Amino acid sequence: MIRLLCLLLLLPGLAAAEEVVLGLSRDEVSISTTFDGDEILIFGAIKREEPAPAGNPLEVVVTVAGPSVPVTVRRKARVAGIWVNTDAVEVDLAPSFYAVATTGPFDEVLSAVEDLRHRVSIPRAIRSVGAPAFIPDSESFTDALIRIRTEAGLYRRDEGAVDLSEETLFQASVRLPANLVEGQYATRIFLTRGGRVVDVYVTQIAVNKVGLERWLFDLSKSHALIYGLLSLVIAVAAGWGASAAFQALRR
Amino acid sequence: MQIYLPIAEMSVNAFLLLGLGGIVGVLSGMFGVGGGFLLTPLLFFVGIPPAVAVGTQGNQIVASSLSGVLAHVKRRTVDFRMGAVLLAGGLMGSAFGVYIFTILRSLGQVDLLVELCYVVFLGIVGTLMLIESLRAIRRARLGPGALPPRKRHNWVHNLPLKVKFRVSGLYISVIPPILVGMLVGILSAIMGVGGGFIMVPAMIYLLGMPTKVVVGTSLFQIIFVAAFTTLLHATANQTVDLILAVLLLIGGVIGAQIGTRIGSRLRAEQLRIALAVMVLAVGGKLALDLLIEPSELYSIAEARE
Numbered sequence: 001m002i003r004l005l006c007l008l009l010l011l012p013g014l015a016a017a018e019e020v021v022l023g024l025s026r027d028e029v030s031i032s033t034t035f036d037g038d039e040i041l042i043f044g045a046i047k048r049e050e051p052a053p054a055g056n057p058l059e060v061v062v063t064v065a066g067p068s069v070p071v072t073v074r075r076k077a078r079v080a081g082i083w084v085n086t087d088a089v090e091v092d093l094a095p096s097f098y099a100v101a102t103t104g105p106f107d108e109v110l111s112a113v114e115d116l117r118h119r120v121s122i123p124r125a126i127r128s129v130g131a132p133a134f135i136p137d138s139e140s141f142t143d144a145l146i147r148i149r150t151e152a153g154l155y156r157r158d159e160g161a162v163d164l165s166e167e168t169l170f171q172a173s174v175r176l177p178a179n180l181v182e183g184q185y186a187t188r189i190f191l192t193r194g195g196r197v198v199d200v201y202v203t204q205i206a207v208n209k210v211g212l213e214r215w216l217f218d219l220s221k222s223h224a225l226i227y228g229l230l231s232l233v234i235a236v237a238a239g240w241g242a243s244a245a246f247q248a249l250r251r
Numbered sequence: 252m253q254i255y256l257p258i259a260e261m262s263v264n265a266f267l268l269l270g271l272g273g274i275v276g277v278l279s280g281m282f283g284v285g286g287g288f289l290l291t292p293l294l295f296f297v298g299i300p301p302a303v304a305v306g307t308q309g310n311q312i313v314a315s316s317l318s319g320v321l322a323h324v325k326r327r328t329v330d331f332r333m334g335a336v337l338l339a340g341g342l343m344g345s346a347f348g349v350y351i352f353t354i355l356r357s358l359g360q361v362d363l364l365v366e367l368c369y370v371v372f373l374g375i376v377g378t379l380m381l382i383e384s385l386r387a388i389r390r391a392r393l394g395p396g397a398l399p400p401r402k403r404h405n406w407v408h409n410l411p412l413k414v415k416f417r418v419s420g421l422y423i424s425v426i427p428p429i430l431v432g433m434l435v436g437i438l439s440a441i442m443g444v445g446g447g448f449i450m451v452p453a454m455i456y457l458l459g460m461p462t463k464v465v466v467g468t469s470l471f472q473i474i475f476v477a478a479f480t481t482l483l484h485a486t487a488n489q490t491v492d493l494i495l496a497v498l499l500l501i502g503g504v505i506g507a508q509i510g511t512r513i514g515s516r517l518r519a520e521q522l523r524i525a526l527a528v529m530v531l532a533v534g535g536k537l538a539l540d541l542l543i544e545p546s547e548l549y550s551i552a553e554a555r556e
Contacts, residue, residue: 228485
């Protein structure tokens with residue numbers, strides 16, 4: 001019986017025995033003028049047609065990824081006594097924000113093969129096709145990218161941050177930092193047993209600028225000249241206003 | 252209080268920016284420098300992306316320079332004629348400077364060139380000014396008998412197209428001011444600053460203008476140069492962040508008013524020493540950044556095609 005179950009789990013394409021039913025505290029984040037980071041609660045339940053299989057315990061992995069853009073990572077080296085940018089590696093796609101939360105230690109929750117297939121861990125979420133041949137240590141550039149963004153709170157790996165009770169209900173809260181970029185944030189929930197992915201659920205969280213932020217951003221893109229003139233008008237008005245105000249104060 | 256900046260796409264403390272704008276405004280009103288050479292590194296330090304910092308600070312400079320100039324106009328310490336001549340040279344120079352900048356960018360390493368420019372010019376200008384003002388103070392201590400040598404007539408005074416600059420008390424050819432304006436224009440386009448810290452010493456030492464007039468006149472021409480660059484950045488790069496600019500310039504315009512009042516109470520030599528020390532401090536900091544091994548060797552930039 002156990003052997004049969006294992007076989008069932010190993011075979012992809014078969015209807016998943018365990019499925020995610022998901023809820024989000026909200027599926028939209030508004031960036032207003034006073035935006036100072038936000039927290040999204042991701043919660044859900046696991047639906048089963050039959051009793052939970054014995055053996056390996058059920059684990060949950062939650063990932064939230066911001067929009068991916070190509071980035072250039074530069075390295076400084078000493079040339080003629082001063083530190084200058086010498087080598088550069090283009091990383092084809094790197095998410096602006098990436099958070100992974102799991103129920104337990106990452107390596108136990110997800111096998112390396114599954115990580116490679118689904119691009120779950122932070123290094124896998126970054127796509128780097130190749131560096132110029134004259135840079136032998138291109139990995140150190142992606143390592144640096146991860147290190148810098150982790151320090152900035154943009155990349156996060158929270159082991160044990162997903163609460164799972166009775167192998168049925170789970171919840172995780174993902175903190176979005178204040179320096180958030182607009183876009184669609186892909187949210188994935190993986191159910192795993194013994195390191196293998198049993199079910200995947202994918203949804204989107206929309207992060208949008210609203211109000212004044214939206215208006216200024218659109219104006220700066222669509223009517224750049226008007227935007228530029230507007231900023232000058234404000235500058236001139238402020239400069240003149242301050243001068244007039246101080247003049248009035250002296251009297 | 253945190254405020255989200257729409258173009259920089261990040262959240263910053265509003266009071267921090269008001270304070271930064273205020274400090275730079277005070278210096279701007281006191282010395283007649285736009286303050287760009289101080290504000291840009293400070294904004295980098297806060298974490299504003301370099302492109303947005305460079306694009307936005309011009310707008311703040313327009314506001315604080317105008318605020319400062321109006322205070323100077325009331326005290327009749329602005330030489331509009333000289334300012335116009337310098338500006339004409341400056342605009343020609345900056346158009347040429349933008350052209351040089353484009354060529355350099357295609358060759359790469361433009362950041363390094365900008366930093367080296369800063370270190371070299373801040374170092375030279377600061378040192379020369381410090382030495383000169385210390386000498387002036389020593390002369391003043393020796394008593395009224397040891398007056399500085401009168402301005403001599405040299406080749407500068409034999410050039411054609413002589414014009415009377417009444418406020419500055421000068422009767423010289425327009426060619427030297429135009430050349431000075433052009434040189435400053437080229438440098439400011441490459442270095443991304445208004446050029447006040449080069450313009451002010453150039454006006455004092457190359458053109459022989461009185462220090463009191465120099466500050467207002469420098470501010471007067473900086474307004475136009477900064478306005479021009481703001482428009483360029485807004486249309487070409489879309490890197491002007493209006494919310495960032497407003498926060499900086501509220502602090503800036505108030506600071507500039509205070510600065511002009513402080514400046515009018517100081518003696519000319521003291522003013523020049525203070526400016527020299529500040530210029531040297533910024534130059535020294537930039538030189539150290541180039542010489543000391545940085546704690547993080549790697550940097551990330553969004554790839555732009």
